[in-house]
Structure formats: C-alpha cells, structure tokens
Amino acid sequence: MAEEKKLFKVTIDNIAIEVEPGTSILNAARRIGGEVAPPAMCYYSTLKGSGGKCRTCLVEVAAGSTADQRPMPKLVASCRTNVMDGMIVKNVTSEKVLDARKGIVEFLLINHPLDCPICDQAGECSLQDLSYQHGTEGTRYEFKRRTFEKHDIGPYIQLHMTRCILCYRCVYVADQLTNRREHGILDRADHSEIATYIHKALENDFIGNVIDVCPVGALTDKTFRFKNRVWFLKPLDAHRNCLKCSGKVTLWNRGEEVFRVTARKDQWGEVKDFICNECRFEKKKTADWVIEGPTRIDRHSVISGNHYVDIVEPKEIMPEVMGGRNPKLLMDINQVSEVNRKDIDLSEIPGPAHSEDFEKENS
Amino acid sequence: MVRKLLLEKAHLEGIRGYDVYRREGGYRSVEKALGEMTPDQVTDEVKKSGLRGRGGAGFPTGMKWSFIAKPEGVPRHLVCNADESEPGTFKDRYLMEFLPHLLIEGLIVSSYALGSHVTYIYVRGEYSWVIDILETAIGEAKANGWIGNNILGKGFDLEIYVHRGAGAYICGEETALLESLEGKRGLPRIKPPFPAVKGVWDRPTVVNNVETLAAVVPIILIGGEEYAKIGVGKSTGTKLISTCGNINKPGVYEIDMTISVEDFIYSEEYCGGIPNGKKLKACIPGGSSVPILPANLLLKTVKGEKRLMNYESLADGGFVKGSMMGSGGFIVLDEDQCVVKHTLTLARFYRHESCGQCSPCREGTGWMEKILRNIDTGKGKMSDIDLLWDIQRRIEGNTICPLGDAAAWPVAAAIRHFRDEFEWHVLNPEESQKRNYGLAHYADPLEPAVAAV
Ligand SMILES: Cc1cc2nc3c(=O)[nH]c(=O)nc-3n(C[C@H](O)[C@H](O)[C@H](O)COP(=O)(O)O)c2cc1C
Ligand code: SF4
Ligand code: SF4
Ligand code: FES
Numbered sequence: 050m051a052e053e054k055k056l057f058k059v060t061i062d063n064i065a066i067e068v069e070p071g072t073s074i075l076n077a078a079r080r081i082g083g084e085v086a087p088p089a090m091c092y093y094s095t096l097k098g099s100g101g102k103c104r105t106c107l108v109e110v111a112a113g114s115t116a117d118q119r120p121m122p123k124l125v126a127s128c129r130t131n132v133m134d135g136m137i138v139k140n141v142t143s144e145k146v147l148d149a150r151k152g153i154v155e156f157l158l159i160n161h162p163l164d165c166p167i168c169d170q171a172g173e174c175s176l177q178d179l180s181y182q183h184g185t186e187g188t189r190y191e192f193k194r195r196t197f198e199k200h201d202i203g204p205y206i207q208l209h210m211t212r213c214i215l216c217y218r219c220v221y222v223a224d225q226l227t228n229r230r231e232h233g234i235l236d237r238a239d240h241s242e243i244a245t246y247i248h249k250a251l252e253n254d255f256i257g258n259v260i261d262v263c264p265v266g267a268l269t270d271k272t273f274r275f276k277n278r279v280w281f282l283k284p285l286d287a288h289r290n291c292l293k294c295s296g297k298v299t300l301w302n303r304g305e306e307v308f309r310v311t312a313r314k315d316q317w318g319e320v321k322d323f324i325c326n327e328c329r330f331e332k333k334k335t336a337d338w339v340i341e342g343p344t345r346i347d348r349h350s351v352i353s354g355n356h357y358v359d360i361v362e363p364k365e366i367m368p369e370v371m372g373g374r375n376p377k378l379l380m381d382i383n384q385v386s387e388v389n390r391k392d393i394d395l396s397e398i399p400g401p402a403h404s405e406d407f408e409k410e411n412s
Numbered sequence: 413m414v415r416k417l418l419l420e421k422a423h424l425e426g427i428r429g430y431d432v433y434r435r436e437g438g439y440r441s442v443e444k445a446l447g448e449m450t451p452d453q454v455t456d457e458v459k460k461s462g463l464r465g466r467g468g469a470g471f472p473t474g475m476k477w478s479f480i481a482k483p484e485g486v487p488r489h490l491v492c493n494a495d496e497s498e499p500g501t502f503k504d505r506y507l508m509e510f511l512p513h514l515l516i517e518g519l520i521v522s523s524y525a526l527g528s529h530v531t532y533i534y535v536r537g538e539y540s541w542v543i544d545i546l547e548t549a550i551g552e553a554k555a556n557g558w559i560g561n562n563i564l565g566k567g568f569d570l571e572i573y574v575h576r577g578a579g580a581y582i583c584g585e586e587t588a589l590l591e592s593l594e595g596k597r598g599l600p601r602i603k604p605p606f607p608a609v610k611g612v613w614d615r616p617t618v619v620n621n622v623e624t625l626a627a628v629v630p631i632i633l634i635g636g637e638e639y640a641k642i643g644v645g646k647s648t649g650t651k652l653i654s655t656c657g658n659i660n661k662p663g664v665y666e667i668d669m670t671i672s673v674e675d676f677i678y679s680e681e682y683c684g685g686i687p688n689g690k691k692l693k694a695c696i697p698g699g700s701s702v703p704i705l706p707a708n709l710l711l712k713t714v715k716g717e718k719r720l721m722n723y724e725s726l727a728d729g730g731f732v733k734g735s736m737m738g739s740g741g742f743i744v745l746d747e748d749q750c751v752v753k754h755t756l757t758l759a760r761f762y763r764h765e766s767c768g769q770c771s772p773c774r775e776g777t778g779w780m781e782k783i784l785r786n787i788d789t790g791k792g793k794m795s796d797i798d799l800l801w802d803i804q805r806r807i808e809g810n811t812i813c814p815l816g817d818a819a820a821w822p823v824a825a826a827i828r829h830f831r832d833e834f835e836w837h838v839l840n841p842e843e844s845q846k847r848n849y850g851l852a853h854y855a856d857p858l859e860p861a862v863a864a865v
Contacts, residue, residue, distance in 0.1 A: 238766040240777060
C-alpha cells in the first residue's frame with residue numbers, strides 16, 4: 050500500500066490525461082473540459098446511482114485498454130463507464146457519436162412542450178443548451194405531444210410533468226437526501242411519470258433540492274414562479290448561519306430585492322452543497338444574508354448577459370492586421386439606415402422603440 | 413423420429429404428479445450428481461454438452477456457470493427465468509405445465525453445481541395456474557426429501573421459491589428480473605457489474621431460462637459428450653420450438669437441430685403445412701424480437717443452401733439476409749397477412765413494454781408506433797419509411813438493455829425485406845384499406861448469390 054497509486058492514462062479526442070483508477074470517462078473528459086466533456090442530462094456526481102439513462106453522454110471507445118486494444122462494439126455511456134489504462138475515447142471526433150447524440154436530442158424533444166417562453170427554467174435549462182449545441186433546427190415529429198396535468202406538490206414546489214425528461218435525479222435526491230421518499234416514477238414506457246402517491250405533498254426539509262437538480266423546468270420554485278427571467282437577475286454568493294444546512298447559497302437579486310435562493314452550482318451545473326427549505330424558500334430579504342460577492346457565471350451563459358465582471362476589452366485588431374493603418378469608415382450606417390438615425394437617442398425613449406418614434410422625430 | 417430428451421414423457425397420464433414422475437425415472441440425475449459428482453464435475457458435463465442458453469441470446473451455459481464469482485462468505489443464487497413474455501414464445505409454459513418436476517430436478521442439480529442454497533423461479537404473472545402447479549410440485553419434492561436440508565444425506569441444502577411477476581415483459585431481462593425479485597421496479601440495471609458478480613442483493617447470481625435448466629437433467633443422465641452428439645455444430649441437443657400463426661398444427665415441438673425450416677413447416681410431424689392451401693409469405697423464426705424473413709430467404713440461405721432450424725443456419729447471412737434462433741417462437745405468416753399491420757402490432761407491444769428508463773427506447777418506440785399506424789391506416793407518406801428507418805437505427809445499440817434493439821430489429825427487417833409493401837400502402841391509401849398486398853414476389857426463388865456488396 051506504500052506504493053504510489055498508479056494513474057491511468059486515457060486519451061479523449063486526441064488529448065491525453067492521467068486520472069485515478071475508478072474515474073469515469075465523463076469525469077476524465079471534464080478534467081480536460083470544453084467541448085471534450087460530453088453533455089450529461091441525467092448523471093449527477095453527488096447522487097449515487099445516477100446516470101446511464103439519458104444517453105446524451107454516449108462516446109465511442111476506440112481502444113479498450115493497453116492490455117485489450119479492441120474497440121468496444123457499441124457506444125458507451127461515459128458517465129457509467131470507467132477508464133482503463135491506455136483507453137482511447139472519441140467524443141466530438143467521432144461521427145458515430147455526433148450522429149447518435151443528434152438522435153438522442155431529437156428523442157428528448159419530440160414530446161417536450163417547447164414552452165420556453167413561459168418556462169421559468171429558460172436561460173438555465175440543460176435541455177435548451179443541449180438542443181442548441183447538438184440538435185437540429187426542425188423537428189420530424191408530426192404527432193400530438195404527450196401532456197400531463199400540473200401538480201402542486203407541497204407549498205413550495207410545482208411539478209410540470211409535461212416538461213420532464215425522466216432523468217430520475219429528483220428521485221435520487223428524495224432517496225438520498227431526505228429520510229423518506231414520497232415520490233417516484235409511476236407507470237412505464239412513454240407514459241411513465243414522476244408523481245407523488247395520490248398527489249401527496251412533499252414535506253421534508255431538503256426536498257427543495259429537487260428543483261436544483263431538475264435539468265428542465267419540470268420542477269420549479271413556486272415562490273419564484275413567473276417573477277422574473279433569470280438573466281435579468283444578478284447572482285450573488287451569500288451565506289447565513291443555518292442549523293440544518295451549510296447555509297451557502299446563491300441569491301438571485303434585482304437591486305436589493307431577493308427574487309430567489311438556490312444552492313451553488315459548479316461549472317457543470319451540479320450542486321455540491323445541498324441546502325434546506327428554510328434557506329431556499331423563507332429567507333427572501335437581503336438582511337437575512339451575508340453577501341460575499343457576485344457569483345462567477347460562465348461567460349457563455351445567457352445569465353451573464355447583463356452583468357460583466359472583470360471584462361477584458363476586446364483588442365482592436367484592425368490596425369494590427371492593416372499594418373498600423375487605421376482604416377477610415379467607408380460608409381456611415383446612419384446614412385443608409387432608416388432606423389439608426391444618430392439624431393435619435395434611443396435611451397431617451399421610454400420603453401421599447403417603435404417605428405413611430407422615428408417617424409415622430411423625422412417629422 | 414427424433415430422440416426426445418425433454419418432452420418424451422410429457423403425455424403420460426399423471427406425469428405432473430410426483431409418483432408417476434419418480435416411477436418413470438425422475439430425480440435420477442439428482443441421485444447421480446449429488447451421489448457421484450462434485451459441483452465442478454457437473455459444470456464440466458454442462459460445458460462438454462455444448463448447451464446454449466434457451467432464453468434468447470444462446471450464450472453457452474457451462475461457460476456462464478464458470479464465470480460466477482465465488483467470494484468467501486457471500487451466498488450465491490440461481491434464478492430461473494420463467495417470465496416468458498415474448499410474443500410467439502410459449503415453450504416454457506408447456507414444460508412447466510406438463511413436467512414441473514423436470515424443471516425442479518434441473519434446478520436441484522444446477523443449484524448444486526453453482527452452490528446456490530436458495531434458488532428462485534421468477535414466473536410470469538399471467539401464468540397463474542402454472543404457479544400453482546410449480547408450488548404443488550415443490551411441496552411434493554420437499555416431502556420426498558429432494559429439497560430441504562441435507563438432501564440425500566449428502567450435506568447439500570436447498571430451498572426453491574416461486575416468485576410471481578406482475579405483468580411486465582421487461583422483467584424477463586435478467587437484471588430487471590433481479591430488481592423485481594428484490595421488490596423494486598423492474599428496471600434493467602446498467603452493466604457492469606454483471607449478475608455473475610453482483611446479482612440479486614449484490615450477490616453472485618446466475619440467471620437461466622426454464623428450458624436451459626431442464627436440459628441439465630438429460631445432460632447429467634446421458635453425459636455431456638453424448639448430448640453434444642445430437643444436433644449439429646454449435647447447436648447441440650434438442651430444442652423446444654413453439655409454433656403459431658398460419659399453420660395446421662400450432663404447438664410446442666422438440667426438435668433436434670438438423671431439420672430444415674421447410675420440412676419443419678410442411679411435415680406432418682411438426683407444423684403440418686399451411687391451412688387452406690395458402691402460400692408461405694414470411695416467418696419470424698425465433699420470437700417477436702428477431703428479424704422477419706420473406707419466404708424465399710427463410711427456406712434458403714443466400715448461398716442457396718437449405719436453411720436449417722439451428723442457431724448457425726438461422727443466423728446465416730447476418731442481419732441483412734438472415735435472422736436468429738432467439739427464444740424459439742416460430743411465427744408463420746401466409747399470403748393473406750399484411751406485413752405493415754404485423755410490424756405495427758409488434759411496435760405497439762414494444763412501446764407498451766419499454767420500461768421508460770432511457771430516452772431512445774422510451775421516445776423512439778412510441779414514435780415508430782405512431783408512424784406505422786399512419787402507414788397502416790392509409791395516412792402515411794413516402795418519407796415516413798425513411799424516417800422509420802432512421803429512428804430504428806438511432807435506437808439500436810444506444811440503449812441500456814436489449815429491449816431497444818428488440819424493438820428496432822423487427823422494424824428494420826420489415827423495411828429491409830418488405831419495403832415495396834410499405835410503399836404500396838403509401839401510394840394506394842384507399843386500396844390498402846380494402847385488400848392486402850398479398851404474396852407479391854416474396855416467395856420467388858432467389859437470384860444466385862452475387863459477390864457480397
Ligand atoms: C426484453 C427482454 C426480455 C427477455 N425475456 C426473457 C424471458 O422471458 N425468458 C428468458 O428466459 N429470457 C429472457 N430474456 C433473456 C434474459 O435476459 C437472459 O439472457 C436469459 O434469461 C438467460 O438465460 P439463458 O442463458 O438460459 O438463455 C429477455 C431479455 C430481454 C432483453
Ligand atoms: S422532474 Fe426533473 S429531475 Fe425529476 S426526472 Fe423529471 S426532469 Fe429529472
Ligand atoms: S432499452 Fe427500453 S426497456 Fe431497456 S432500459 Fe432502456 S427504456 Fe428500459
Ligand atoms: S449523463 Fe450519461 S447517460 Fe445521462
């Protein structure tokens with residue numbers, strides 16, 4: 050045992066990395082990061098037994114290990130397959146993977162209501178991200194989509210089963226975080242649904258975490274419903290002394306007003322410290338919290354839209370590529386466009402600008 | 413006449429009861445195994461016999477047994493898969509109904525070989541009367557000292573329990589079966605770990621089909637080598653085939669695997685031909701999950717050889733020009749049958765039976781059913797056929813358990829071999845509601861094989 054643990058060398062999309070034995074392909078790929086990390090809609094590192102279901106993380110294993118170099122016959126779920134020494138994995142470099150993933154996105158979307166415009170999850174929805182990255186523009190599905198009734202489960206949580214992608218995460222949360230699970234999956238096949246036994250309310254100090262783990266808008270916070278778009282809110286790291294949980298949260302503010310409280314998520318969208326219902330639903334005043342500072346949000350997220358932290362000004366490259374010469378503007382946009390009149394200051398117009406605003410100024 | 417190893421005595425009066433069964437030589441294999449052989453010797457005989465799993469995949473049984481992990485102090489289990497729910501397959505039911513003691517005898521010997529002291533029979537819930545038969549038989553075997561503590565004074569203890577399923581095809585998949593046996597939802601597990609390492613309650617487990625375990629009895633009695641002489645190549649021994657569809661004599665037959673498909677369908681001994689002088693159009697030779705074949709490809713392989721009723725010959729030509737032995741459910745379609753409707757029926761079954769765990773199977777099976785229903789009712793489009801192909805292609809191989817593949821294959825094979833029938837439905841929406849496409853060219857002799865493309 051005194052020996053140093055041998056690391057496994059694995060090559061993913063031509064990038065080699067050394068990881069500890071027992072690491073999944075997905076987690077190894079996440080260490081490399083970026084595009085190399087397969088999308089994961091059901092796996093959740095803190096939830097035991099999760100993963101393997103959505104199949105978005107499928108990858109090709111081109112060589113099993115140094116000892117057995119044969120490729121694996123089928124694509125494998127990277128979240129539930131461990132690396133071997135000398136394994137060669139293809140994710141975005143595999144046509145087969147990209148094609149299969151397109152298929153999976155399509156399958157996940159055919160019965161999804163696509164009601165993003167009225168869904169609280171929009172902007173922080175894994176399914177939206179997945180569809181933008183891996184989906185196709187149109188749908189080939191020409192049938193009525195599956196729908197379910199909405200259910201209030203308890204005072205704080207609403208279940209909108211129609212949006213659910215059956216990732217089972219919420220079931221694992223209820224199983225592993227709370228002492229008594231009262232909801233689960235009823236029925237089977239494409240008619241299976243998340244349900245509480247005869248709509249029983251979920252009353253448990255930690256049940257609110259099902260909202261955070263849900264990749265889509267199937268489980269939403271009733272105290273936040275329809276209050277605001279997530280990208281208009283400013284996320285702040287904050288904490289309080291809590292007897293039940295770590296008390297470390299993200300506050301979602303607009304000005305001084307706390308719109309909602311969530312657990313803190315890492316760059317893969319996973320919660321590391323689950324929080325209690327009291328912190329989540331009942332502490333909606335800034336005074337309840339010690340604010341640490343703005344939450345770091347991935348630059349690609351729409352949530353970062355209006356909040357620039359540490360921005361690096363883009364470098365003017367024109368002079369550089371033109372050999373030091375700063376080119377003259379050849380055409381003034383204001384001369385050709387009817388809309389972009391420089392005599393109109395858009396910031397002066399109350400509310401959104403309409404064509405009449407321009408006509409008014411012109412006349 | 414073929415030598416019958418399993419069903420020879422099935423028609424004897426009272427064979428279901430212990431006394432007649434024992435008088436006819438029942439339980440001799442237990443005497444032999446426990447009396448003269450070590451567990452490893454039993455496994456060796458099974459290996460020598462070349463017995464392949466009769467549950468569908470055809471995995472060599474002896475090899476499967478030798479894979480079971482044997483950690484110190486952890487109990488091991490044998491589980492008999494009697495969930496038989498594949499459309500077209502009903503051989504296990506017959507065996508359990510008429511010869512319950514044969515299965516129990518096989519279970520005792522197999523449990524001895526594997527070191528299982530608690531063995532389960534997981535029975536399809538709809539077979540309610542079979543459950544009663546099995547429990548009666550277990551009671552009789554126990555009363556006569558074949559089950560219990562210190563069997564035959566040889567120090568081997570065994571209990572056998574019957575567990576009743578609740579009506580889900582997916583619980584025939586071995587890991588879903590184990591979940592269900594543990595009292596949970598019957599969801600297939602993500603492998604690895606395999607049951608041989610972590611099965612029921614995380615203990616090493618072997619899951620075998622009813623017929624597989626019953627075949628252990630003749631193997632022990634006549635010896636593995638003798639058993640391997642019956643049949644051909646890697647298809648050793650005898651096989652139960654349940655036949656249904658457009659044939660004169662549907663039922664369960666025990667064959668040795670040297671008979672040709674043609675003889676099997678037309679001989680008086682077996683299916684007895686097709687009723688009303690109709691012609692053969694297509695056949696699913698191994699239960700609903702295996703590819704359907706048109707008459708010409710069914711009777712002859714692409715090489716022009718006669719196709720035989722065995723593992724290798726049925727699979728000759730791969731998935732493109734062949735099929736599979738599967739679970740031995742032989743479904744015959746005559747010229748009046750519509751392949752589109754037939755494919756829809758299967759798609760509906762798989763949609764309904766998907767466990768819903770993984771997205772391709774959960775969503776894809778429903779989608780395929782809807783498209784097939786449109787085509788069947790004259791509302792299909794030409795592009796639907798390609799779409800169907802694309803959907804099945806993206807389900808196959810991308811799911812947790814083989815049910816996804818089982819749902820994709822019938823659709824793939826139907827389009828591959830009967831594409832013109834699908835197109836005819838699309839192009840003749842009204843006519844297709846009034847009459848069938850008929851036999852068309854599906855029984856025409858095949859052109860001599862050209863070099864593979
Ligand atoms: C969806 C599905 C259903 C199955 N149903 C059955 C069944 O009803 N009976 C059976 O013996 N095997 C069934 N199997 C195969 C089992 O998973 C397993 O391979 C078999 O019981 C092994 O036994 P054997 O080695 O004796 O063939 C099924 C497999 C799948 C994927
Ligand atoms: S409700 Fe959300 S978390 Fe639960 S299974 Fe559905 S998508 Fe997953
Ligand atoms: S393939 Fe179908 S039946 Fe098998 S695990 Fe996936 S959803 Fe369930
Ligand atoms: S994340 Fe791996 S299958 Fe869902």
